[in-house]
Structure formats: structure tokens, C-alpha cells
Amino acid sequence: MNQPALSQFFAQLISSQDRFCSLIDNFNQVKLLVIGDLTLDEFVTGEVERISREAPVLILRHENTRQIPGGGANAVYNLAKLGAQVKAAGFVGDDIQGAALKSIFQAANIDITGILTDHHRPTVTKSRISGHARQSVTQQIVRIDRKSDQLPSQDLQLQLADYILSQIDQVEAIVCSDYGDGVFTQPVIQAALTHSSVIVDTQNDLPRYQKATLFTPNLPEAEQAVGYSINNEKTLQQAGEDLLDKTNAQQILITRGDDGMSGFYYDDNNQIQSWHIPAFNRTDVFDVTGAGDTVVAALTLGLCVGASFWEAAVLGNLAASIVVRQFGTATTTNGELKQALAILIEDYQNL
Numbered sequence: 101m102n103q104p105a106l107s108q109f110f111a112q113l114i115s116s117q118d119r120f121c122s123l124i125d126n127f128n129q130v131k132l133l134v135i136g137d138l139t140l141d142e143f144v145t146g147e148v149e150r151i152s153r154e155a156p157v158l159i160l161r162h163e164n165t166r167q168i169p170g171g172g173a174n175a176v177y178n179l180a181k182l183g184a185q186v187k188a189a190g191f192v193g194d195d196i197q198g199a200a201l202k203s204i205f206q207a208a209n210i211d212i213t214g215i216l217t218d219h220h221r222p223t224v225t226k227s228r229i230s231g232h233a234r235q236s237v238t239q240q241i242v243r244i245d246r247k248s249d250q251l252p253s254q255d256l257q258l259q260l261a262d263y264i265l266s267q268i269d270q271v272e273a274i275v276c277s278d279y280g281d282g283v284f285t286q287p288v289i290q291a292a293l294t295h296s297s298v299i300v301d302t303q304n305d306l307p308r309y310q311k312a313t314l315f316t317p318n319l320p321e322a323e324q325a326v327g328y329s330i331n332n333e334k335t336l337q338q339a340g341e342d343l344l345d346k347t348n349a350q351q352i353l354i355t356r357g358d359d360g361m362s363g364f365y366y367d368d369n370n371q372i373q374s375w376h377i378p379a380f381n382r383t384d385v386f387d388v389t390g391a392g393d394t395v396v397a398a399l400t401l402g403l404c405v406g407a408s409f410w411e412a413a414v415l416g417n418l419a420a421s422i423v424v425r426q427f428g429t430a431t432t433t434n435g436e437l438k439q440a441l442a443i444l445i446e447d448y449q450n451l
């Protein structure tokens with residue numbers, strides 16, 4: 101973004117500060133359904149004790165196991181932490197990882213009625229084992245992924261679709277957080293799309309969700325969907341237009357990592373308009389994993405409380421600027437959002 105555009109952006113941001121705060125204050129009124137490829141992220145750490153005699157490997161003395169929601173479960177968790185009333189839908193296996201994920205959700209007041217147990221597929225779990233020597237930094241040694249390559253049975257797919265249909269009148273929007281792990285089969289997508297407000301974050305094949313309201317691809321996902329690389333303003337604009345065309349969506353938000361995000365939408369005269377938002381935090385970036393889920397969460401809540409597409413995206417960007425400072429997938433809260441907005445404006449004014 102060039103200097104005049106940046107000044108104009110901040111002028112608009114500053115004049116809307118009170119409005120942003122009142123939008124954020126309304127987040128806890130929103131009722132949502134999130135359908136997601138639910139993942140459990142597991143972090144096991146220990147101190148290196150010695151080399152094993154069984155094999156040339158390290159033996160760690162266990163110190164800590166941390167379990168946090170990942171993949172679509174991170175989107176669910178982000179929405180709940182921002183204050184929304186969230187119903188989660190998807191599959192877990194009949195295993196301790198599934199039980200762990202459900203109990204994390206219950207502790208955050210998330211309705212788990214729509215989380216069905218799949219007796220033939222495990223809960224998608226990514227376990228990182230990390231070690232450290234005495235007084236030294238911790239580093240990852242190995243990651244173990246648990247997942248099935250099979251789709252859920254036809255019967256389970258239909259059960260999930262039925263649950264979704266039963267919730268259409270109960271929620272203001274549906275979020276689809278598709279990490280390609282098998283939740284989003286045709287009956288499930290069809291059921292979700294019966295709602296008038298559907299926000300889709302999918303790693304591939306966006307056109308399957310024809311006429312969803314809004315898509316939030318990151319740059320590589322957008323490139324894959326349009327089939328060419330996006331490396332300048334012209335190709336970015338072209339990609340936004342092509343994505344609107346391919347999906348028949350009303351709005352497309354391309355998240356662009358440290359370049360922020362770009363929105364494309366049809367105005368009242370059916371003309372395509374666009375805007376760009378710079379990344380708010382480029383200096384304290386520690387871990388961008390899951391930042392996209394945070395964007396979707398704050399953006400969706402913004403739209404549900406009456407924000408414009410631009411305002412909602414600013415809120416998403418603001419939320420992302422907070423979580424990229426934290427290790428692993430992370431969440432943020434209404435209070436932190438308001439505080440981050442005040443600091444952002446103050447820093448800009450002090451430049």
C-alpha cells in the first residue's frame with residue numbers, strides 16, 4: 101500500500117474507532133453454527149535425559165502436555181473466545197483425543213450436540229514431541245499425525261446434514277472451516293448452503309460451495325483456485341474478479357499474510373469493487389499458524405452485528421494481528437481487540 105492510501109486508510113479507521121468498539125461489544129449477542137474439520141493439536145515437551153540403549157534416540161523426561169483445538173476446531177474456539185454463542189458440528193473419533201476436544205469445547209460453553217462420533221475414523225490429531233537440554237531452547241523432534249484417508253460413512257454424512265438443517269433457523273450465520281479432512285461431503289455442503297449467510301474458509305475447490313456469501317482464501321488457495329500466480333496488483337484484481345465469478349459469491353476476502361488482505365465485492369449497481377487493508381502488526385510476528393481462522397472468526401462476528409464488509413475485515417485483520425504474536429494456534433478476546441485498536445491508532449498518530 102502506498103503512503104496516500106495508507107493515510108486515507110488510517111483516517112477512516114480513526115474516525116470509526118467508537119463504531120468499532122460498539123460493534124465488538126455486540127459480539128456476545130451472535131448465535132452461530134461452525135461446521136469444521138475438527139483437529140486436536142497436541143504439544144508434548146520434555147527435558148533430554150540421555151540416549152536410549154534400545155535405539156540411537158533421545159529419552160525425554162516428560163514435562164508437559166498441552167492440547168488445543170486446531171484446524172476447524174480453531175475457528176470454533178476463536179469464535180467462542182470472542183464471546184459468540186457457538187454450536188460446533190463435525191466428527192471426532194471414539195477416542196481420548198475426541199473426548200479431550202469435546203471437553204475443551206464444553207469448558208468454553210460451546211454447544212457440542214452437532215459433534216458426532218465416527219467409530220471408524222480417529223479424531224484428527226497432530227502431536228508434536230519437543231525436547232530441550234538443560235537451559236536450552238525447546239525444539240520439535242517429530243510430529244505424529246493421526247487421521248484416516250476414508251470418508252465418513254454415508255449414514256454419518258446424512259446425520260450431520262440433518263443436524264445442520266435442524267439449526268438453519270437457530271443461527272445468524274454458518275461458518276464452514278474446511279481443512280480437507282472429510283467433513284465436507286456433498287450432503288453436508290448442500291445442507292449448509294440452505295442458510296442465507298454462509299462464510300467459507302476452504303483449502304481447496306471453492307466452486308463446490310456455489311453461492312455461499314463469502315469466501316476467505318489465503319493467497320496460495322486463491323492462486324490454486326484461479327490457476328495462475330498472483331504477484332502484482334493486476335493479477336490480484338483479476339483473481340478477485342475471477343473468484344467472484346467462479347463461486348457466484350457476494351464477497352471474496354483474500355488474506356495475504358504480511359501484505360494484509362484484499363476484499364472484492366459487488367456494489368449496489370452490480371459493479372465489482374475492491375479495497376486493501378495492510379497487515380497491522382509486522383514487527384512482533386511470532387507464529388502465523390491459524391491466523392486465518394482468527395480472521396474468519398472476527399470477520400463473521402463483525403458481519404453478524406451489522407458491520408460493512410470493510411469494517412468486518414478490519415476487525416478480522418485486527419484479531420489476526422494479536423494472535424500472530426502467540427505460539428501455535430491462538431485466540432483473542434473482545435477486550436484485547438479494543439485495546440489493540442487503541443494501540444494501533446496511538447502508534448500511527450505518534451509516527
Ligand SMILES: Nc1ncnc2c1ncn2[C@@H]1O[C@H](COP(=O)(O)OP(=O)(O)OP(=O)(O)O)[C@@H](O)[C@H]1O
Nearest residue numbers: 318355356357358360379381388390391392393420
Ligand atoms: N507475517 C505476518 N505479518 C503480519 N501479519 C500477518 C502475517 N501473516 C499473517 N498475518 C495476518 O493474518 C492474516 C491471515 O494470514 P494468512 O493469509 O497467512 O492466513 P492463512 O494462511 O489462512 O492462515 P491459516 O490457514 O494458518 O489459519 C493476514 O491477513 C494478516 O492480517
Ligand SMILES: [Mg+2]
Nearest residue numbers: 301318392393
Ligand atoms: Mg486458512
